[in-house]
Amino acid sequence: MNAPLSDTFKIQLLALRADTVAQLRAQRGGALGRAETAADALALASDDQASADAQRDMAFALEERESAELISIEAALQRIADGSYGLCVDCGVSIPNARLHANPIAMRCVACQSALEDGPIRA
Template sequence: MSAPTPETFAQQLQQLRHDLIEQIRQQRGGKIGRAEAAEDRHDIQSGDWAQFDGERDLAMALDQRETAELQAIDAALKRIANGSYGYCGDCEAEIPAARLHASPTTLRCLTCQERAERASGETHPTL
């Protein structure tokens, strides 16, 4: 990769990781999971099981999303360590620095990402 250096992206990824872990801790109010925190806040004896179930389902979905984000960050840090960071996993072209700054965990160049999304039917906007 040309400028910026992989160390620049490593710092950005480390900061993202730190911020995400801190956000999780603050939302959970400590080390318990969101589902347990929701259960503690909710008066189950009120009989509003539908609301409780909805809160628990949302908490579990957020946990899964945050876990996926942490895994993507860790995978990007491993790619930096092994020298493959910044190169498309499909076509091996160099990924532009602007794309990496916008989405530092990205695995593909824009062209390959769009192709992958069309193939899978995803409708997410790409960076």
């Protein structure tokens, strides 16, 4: 991948990282950690316990998803740094730029990603 194109993806990934970090901070109530946020949500819940538990579980699930996304963004930035960005980690084929623009953290070509999602074929 040429340098200008890789710089374009790096800018896109850095913006995505900043947005994700902002979302995590907002979910945590600023600088609060996960435990403090959960305690606050539990203390402020005016609904019944089941509703409070559901809200807490949803917040944890969102945080886990965004934390995983941050890890994927950092991995993509590392691939840019080492020159392997845009190559499928499984088969080594070039990932189309359109796919990378749509999903800049993509690490597999469509065929390998589909095979991964489909899992092993059972007889």
